[in-house]
Amino acid sequence: MTEPLPWHRLSARMLAVHPVQEIVRFLPVLIGVLFIGSEGQGHIWSLVGVGVAIAGGLLRWFTTTYQITPTHVRVRRGLLNRRELSVPRDRIRTVDLTAHPLQRVLGLSRVVIGTGRSDRHDEGVTLDALATPAAARLREELLHRTEKHVEPTGVVLAELSPRWVRFGPFTLSGIATIGVVVGSLVNLFNETRLDPDDFGLLRSVIGQVTAVPVAVAVLEITVFAVVLVAVLSALAYVLAFWHFRLVRTEGTLHVTRGLLTTRSTTIELRRVRGAEISEPLLLRAAGGARCLAITTGLRVGRGSEHGGSILLPPAPLAEARRVAGEVTGDPGPAAHELLRHGPRAHRRRYTRAFAFAAVVTGILLALHAFARWPNWPWQAALVLFPIGALLAEDRYRNLGHVLLGSTLVFRHGSLLRRRYVLSSDGVIGWVMHRSFFQRRSGLLSLTATTAAGRQHYTCEDLPADEAVTLAHDAVPGLLDPFLVKR
The missing domain is CATH 2.30.29 (PH-domain like)
Incomplete structure (x- = not known):
C-alpha cells in the first residue's frame, strides 16, 4: 500500500514577518499611545486590535499546510472554519515568486500559483511564505521542469538601462504614491489628534500661499505638484523595475525585476499568443512605450507594474517594438x-468630439440663460471644440x-x-x-x-x-x- 504524501508547513521564519507587518500598519496608533497619549480607552482598544492582528498572523502559520501530489496542489488553512483548496497541476499556468525587503532579509519568498482565470475571480493558490530555495524548486517542479534549479540562462532579450529612468516621470505613477502618503498623514493626524497648525513649516507654507494673489498661488501649487509627481514617478519606476531582465530560455521567457520587492515570473512560450505595445499620451510624447505579453495564464487588468504580463517597462518605442518582435518571432508586425x-471612420471621430463639446456648451449656456450662471463657464467650454478636433484627428490617425x-x-x-x-x-x-x-x-x-x-x-x-x-x-x-x- 502506498504511503500518503506528507503535508508541509510554511517556513517558520514567517513568524517574524507578520508581527512586523501589523506593527507598521498600526504605526499611527502606536505613535499616539506611546509618545503623545490620549484620554479615554480608544487607544487601548486599538492596541488590542493590534494584538489580535498579530495573533492572527501567527495563527496562520500553525493552521496552514500544503501538499504536492503528482496530480494536485492542496492547501489547508483555517482553525474554526477549515478550508482545503485543491488545484489540478495540469491547470497551473504560472508560478510567481515575490519578496518584499523583510522577506528578502529572512530568505523567504511568496509563491503565487495561478490557473489562468480572470484576476477578479481567481487569485490562485498563495503560499506566504517559503524559504527562497524551496520556493524556486517548487516553481521548477510545478512548471514541469525537472532539471536542477539554477539561475535562468539563455538569450537576454532586454535589460534595464539607467537611461530609461527618464521615462518614469511620464508614467504618472507618483500620483498614487501621493494619495497613499496623504491618506497615511490624515490617518496619523486622526489617530494621534494632532493639529496641523502645530507644525511651523506647514503653517508657514499655508501662510505664504494665502498671502500671494490667487493666480500666483495656483501657479506655485501647480509647479510644486508637477515636480513632486515627476520625482515620485521616477522613484516608483526605479523601485518597480530596477534589475529588470527578460531572458529567453528553452521554451520559456523569464522576467525578473524590483529593487526592494523582487518579482520573478516565468512565461511558457507555447502559451504566448502575441504582444501588446502600450503608449499612454505623455509617455508617447516622450518617445516611450511599454510591451506586454498576450498569453494564456497571466492575470490582466492590474496595470503593467502590477500584472505579470510585463515584457518591457517604459522604454524607447523602438526597443518595445524590438522586444515584441523577439517574443512573437517576427519583427515585422510590431512596426x-x-x-x-476610410473617410466614414474619420468623419465619425469628428462627429463624436463636436457632439460632446456642443452638449456641454449648450448645458452651460442654458444655465446662464435660465439660472443666471455667469458667462465664463460656457465661454470657457468653447475650448472643447478645438481640443476635440485635435483629439479626433489623433484618434483617427492611430x-x-x-x-x-x-x-x-x-x-x-x-x-x-x-x-x-x-x-x-x-x-x-x-x-x-x-x-x-x-x-x-x-x-x-x-x-x-x-x-x-x-x-x-x-x-x-x-x-x-x-x-x-x-x-x-x-x-x-x-x-x-x-x-x-x-
Missing part, C-alpha cells in the same frame, strides 16, 4: 504600416489594422494608444458589433476573442465588407456557416 479605415500572414495587428486609442500583435491561431471566435450610428455610417467593430490576455481585442469602426473579409482571411472557415454565397 508595420497599418491600413486606414486607428488601423493589417493582416500579415497569420498575424493580426489592431491599433486604436489616443490618450492611451495600443497596438495588438495577435496570432490568428489563438483566435477562437469573432464578435461583430454595430451601434445605431455605426449602422448609419456602414461601419462596425470587429472583436477577436481568444483565451489569452484580455480575451477580446477589438478593431474599431471598420467598413462592414472589410471586416468580414478580414475575419475570413485571418481564420479561414470560422465564418463559413454564417456567410451567404452569391
Whole structure:
C-alpha cells in the first residue's frame, strides 16, 4: 500500500514577518499611545486590535499546510472554519515568486500559483511564505521542469538601462504614491489628534500661499505638484523595475525585476499568443512605450507594474517594438504600416468630439440663460471644440489594422494608444458589433476573442465588407456557416 504524501508547513521564519507587518500598519496608533497619549480607552482598544492582528498572523502559520501530489496542489488553512483548496497541476499556468525587503532579509519568498482565470475571480493558490530555495524548486517542479534549479540562462532579450529612468516621470505613477502618503498623514493626524497648525513649516507654507494673489498661488501649487509627481514617478519606476531582465530560455521567457520587492515570473512560450505595445499620451510624447505579453495564464487588468504580463517597462518605442518582435518571432508586425479605415471612420471621430463639446456648451449656456450662471463657464467650454478636433484627428490617425500572414495587428486609442500583435491561431471566435450610428455610417467593430490576455481585442469602426473579409482571411472557415454565397 502506498504511503500518503506528507503535508508541509510554511517556513517558520514567517513568524517574524507578520508581527512586523501589523506593527507598521498600526504605526499611527502606536505613535499616539506611546509618545503623545490620549484620554479615554480608544487607544487601548486599538492596541488590542493590534494584538489580535498579530495573533492572527501567527495563527496562520500553525493552521496552514500544503501538499504536492503528482496530480494536485492542496492547501489547508483555517482553525474554526477549515478550508482545503485543491488545484489540478495540469491547470497551473504560472508560478510567481515575490519578496518584499523583510522577506528578502529572512530568505523567504511568496509563491503565487495561478490557473489562468480572470484576476477578479481567481487569485490562485498563495503560499506566504517559503524559504527562497524551496520556493524556486517548487516553481521548477510545478512548471514541469525537472532539471536542477539554477539561475535562468539563455538569450537576454532586454535589460534595464539607467537611461530609461527618464521615462518614469511620464508614467504618472507618483500620483498614487501621493494619495497613499496623504491618506497615511490624515490617518496619523486622526489617530494621534494632532493639529496641523502645530507644525511651523506647514503653517508657514499655508501662510505664504494665502498671502500671494490667487493666480500666483495656483501657479506655485501647480509647479510644486508637477515636480513632486515627476520625482515620485521616477522613484516608483526605479523601485518597480530596477534589475529588470527578460531572458529567453528553452521554451520559456523569464522576467525578473524590483529593487526592494523582487518579482520573478516565468512565461511558457507555447502559451504566448502575441504582444501588446502600450503608449499612454505623455509617455508617447516622450518617445516611450511599454510591451506586454498576450498569453494564456497571466492575470490582466492590474496595470503593467502590477500584472505579470510585463515584457518591457517604459522604454524607447523602438526597443518595445524590438522586444515584441523577439517574443512573437517576427519583427515585422510590431512596426508595420497599418491600413486606414476610410473617410466614414474619420468623419465619425469628428462627429463624436463636436457632439460632446456642443452638449456641454449648450448645458452651460442654458444655465446662464435660465439660472443666471455667469458667462465664463460656457465661454470657457468653447475650448472643447478645438481640443476635440485635435483629439479626433489623433484618434483617427492611430486607428488601423493589417493582416500579415497569420498575424493580426489592431491599433486604436489616443490618450492611451495600443497596438495588438495577435496570432490568428489563438483566435477562437469573432464578435461583430454595430451601434445605431455605426449602422448609419456602414461601419462596425470587429472583436477577436481568444483565451489569452484580455480575451477580446477589438478593431474599431471598420467598413462592414472589410471586416468580414478580414475575419475570413485571418481564420479561414470560422465564418463559413454564417456567410451567404452569391
